[in-house]
Amino acid sequence: MxxxxxxxxxxxxxxxxxxxxxxxxxxxxxxxxxxxxxxxxxxxxxxxxxxxxxxxxxxxxxxxxxxxxxxxNEDAADHLRRQRATVMTRLDELRELVSAIDRALERAMNDQPASTEDLKDLFGDGFTDEYEQEAQERWGETDAWKQSRSRTKRYTKADWEQVKQEADAVNAAFVAALHSGAPATSEAAMDAAEQHRRHIDDRFYDLDHTFHRGLADMYVADPRFTKTYEDLAPGLAAYVRDAIHANADRHRE
Amino acid sequence: MxxxxxxxxxxxxxxxxxxxxxxxxxxxxxxxxxxxxxxxxxxxxxxxxxxxxxxxxxxxxxxxxxxxxxxxNEDAADHLRRQRATVMTRLDELRELVSAIDRALERAMNDQPASTEDLKDLFGDGFTDEYEQEAQERWGETDAWKQSRSRTKRYTKADWEQVKQEADAVNAAFVAALHSGAPATSEAAMDAAEQHRRHIDDRFYDLDHTFHRGLADMYVADPRFTKTYEDLAPGLAAYVRDAIHANADRHRE
DNA sequence: CGTGACGCCTCACGCGACGTGAGGGTCAAG
DNA sequence: CTTGACCCTCACGTCGCGTGAGGCGTCACG
CATH class of the missing domain: 1.10.1660.10 (Multidrug-efflux Transporter Regulator; Chain: A; Domain 2)
Incomplete structure (x- = not known):
């Protein structure tokens, strides 16, 4: 045919x-x-x-x-390159939008009424407009949405602040270890890993070292998680994964 | 003013x-x-x-x-969370598109002409009319099976690794919920069930909550499947089944 | 007090990228 | 030779506004 x-x-x-x-x-x-x-x-x-x-x-x-x-008179490769560049731009715009939403969320959690200034800052300008397409069914049915909803629903504003602060502290520990030049198998890195495990264990669900390994691998495999770590510091995602594995190793036996 | x-x-x-x-x-x-x-x-x-x-x-x-x-009757924070989740989903889709473009570029660079197969793989949602024997006895001619065939066909080894890791994560979530002492009707358990459904839905075939119930019952009825869950933790098979039913209930409304 | 300039109002038609039939021909299988 | 899936060409409908047309409201300046 x-x-x-x-x-x-x-x-x-x-x-x-x-x-x-x-x-x-x-x-x-x-x-x-x-x-x-x-x-x-x-x-x-x-x-x-x-x-x-x-x-x-x-x-x-x-x-x-x-x-x-x-x-x-461009050839196929030219078009592909152009398309790639366009997608990358759009990715950046969407990341911008995410952080705008995050800032708005933070404010909403603290129960501060949205001021006119805030509105302008967050959602007014800065975006070249028009992003999406398609994906009608995904609306309202995404797993991410449901999980985010059910999990966060139990927390009050104060709780959320606390959880967020703890998470920041854990991340800071990882970044500090990385920047100090210490390897992922160092005490500092492993301690940060243990802190990480206990944070999740306390705040979300029981998390033993074995499952912690699985989580670590996911941080590297899932681009969504990778991004959050790579944004903090380049190479952090892999570093965190290795530190978690090292920590799990020392807690065996 | x-x-x-x-x-x-x-x-x-x-x-x-x-x-x-x-x-x-x-x-x-x-x-x-x-x-x-x-x-x-x-x-x-x-x-x-x-x-x-x-x-x-x-x-x-x-x-x-x-x-x-x-x-x-959702409040502002609810909307923001939903919006955030949606943007994240969209980000994933765009990243998928980038990698599709990259694969196409790589092929174009090597001067290989784009075959119909490639087009389908990269930018379409292909279909396949393949059939298998051993599974046909089990699944007959169901759409689910056909979809599974066509969807899994495109996976590379690396993809499979990824799929396997996801599956492990889902199982770990079930085990964690069970060991935490939470009932099968708890949010943790239901979330794991939803994760399970999404995993199959994403990776293998369209799976709504009704069909998910059927699958759940089979996990208990079919000793082959029961074994895989009971090996992970005693009582897990029944727990999983109940969690899936509870999850389906909450999605009915 | 008059006069623009500018912002607001209400119709109302236009447009891009298709969706959705209606009415009818084509083609391989049984 | 029928049946059903697939193809064709009109042609009007939809969604989210854009774009005037014609006219009133408001305010600063002369």
Missing amino acids: TTWTVGQVAELLDVTVRTLHHYDEIGLLVPSERSRAGYRLYTDEDLTRLQQVVVYRRLEMPLDEIATLLRG | TTWTVGQVAELLDVTVRTLHHYDEIGLLVPSERSRAGYRLYTDEDLTRLQQVVVYRRLEMPLDEIATLLRG
Whole structure:
């Protein structure tokens, strides 16, 4: 099979048939062939072009702009590089948004009413606007949301402050150990690890050294967790993981 | 000054006047006051509500859904937490996109033409009509199985490591809940159950809470599955089943 | 007191990127 | 030769506003 019909292409690249019709109508992606019955037939080249369109669309680029870009004489790699850069920018914007939300949350926890200044500072300007796409079902059903809700619900504002302070202290201990040049197997690092374990054990759920190892590995494997540590200090995620393993080792026997 | 006009609000929160008119028209944000000349006057409370709307809009939520959410009895902090969780999910998706682009780039650099397979792997949600024998007896022709096949097919060894680690984390959560003495109906246990469901849902096949119940019952009924849980901790199989049912209950409403 | 300039008001049509039928031809399998 | 899945072309609907048009309100300046 060397060409594909609308339905096949649609499923392959996860777009609707109507979308393909639309792209044909506006000349953004006109299939190279038609069967005698008038069926649209897409070739390999058409698919490659469509793939570029799909990625650009995910990044919220208007169709006419995409058309202009694709009319240029850039090759596939050029487009991929551009797309990559765009995604990175968007990632930064989203991280900005997260920290704005965090600041707002902190304020809400302390029961301070939102002042006009705050609103402007937090959500007014600074963002180039428009981020998302898709993901309708995920709304309100995300695990992250549910867990965050059920866990934090039990805490009062004061508790939250306390927990946050403890967490900061633990992180500070890790950072201090790292910056002192001490290896992850040093006493200081292992002590920080033990502090970390007890913090979670006290505040959230029973956590023995074995499970602590699992958690440590996750800090490195899950980019979401990795990020929070890497933001504190480069190399911290791996350092924390190693320290936790070292600490678990010394607590064996 | 205790109230603001459209223009002031618009500049403060970086929206257009027309947008405020629109929100008024559809009843999403009706200003609490009007001057005798008919000018819209926004109060502090109006601004707080608008700020929530603005953030939800940045996350591409449709206006009617935002309205539903804001009609609920959640407070500002609840909304902020939900928004945070959503942004995090979105961040994950974008990171996925980056790595997909990277893989495509790597291939393009090596001058290998993009095959249909690649396109599907990288940017589509592919489908497969493969069938297996030994599992077919167990699962028959269920959609779940087909999805599992097509989803797991794309995993590399590294991916599998990751999946395995996730599974371990879920099991550890169950064990932790059990050993803490918390009942299967506790939040900790239910959260573990939800984690379990999400893990399967993400990695293998779509799994709603109803089907999750069926799976839970099988864990107890089928000695093969019972064994894997009982090996981790005595009584765990039944505990897991009860936790899953409790979790499904709370998600029914 | 008059006069702009500017901000506010209410219609009301336009637009981008499709969604969603209606009405009808095509094609492989049984 | 029927059946059902898939394809076609209109063509109107939707969502979240953008963009004037035409007119009133308010305030500083002359």
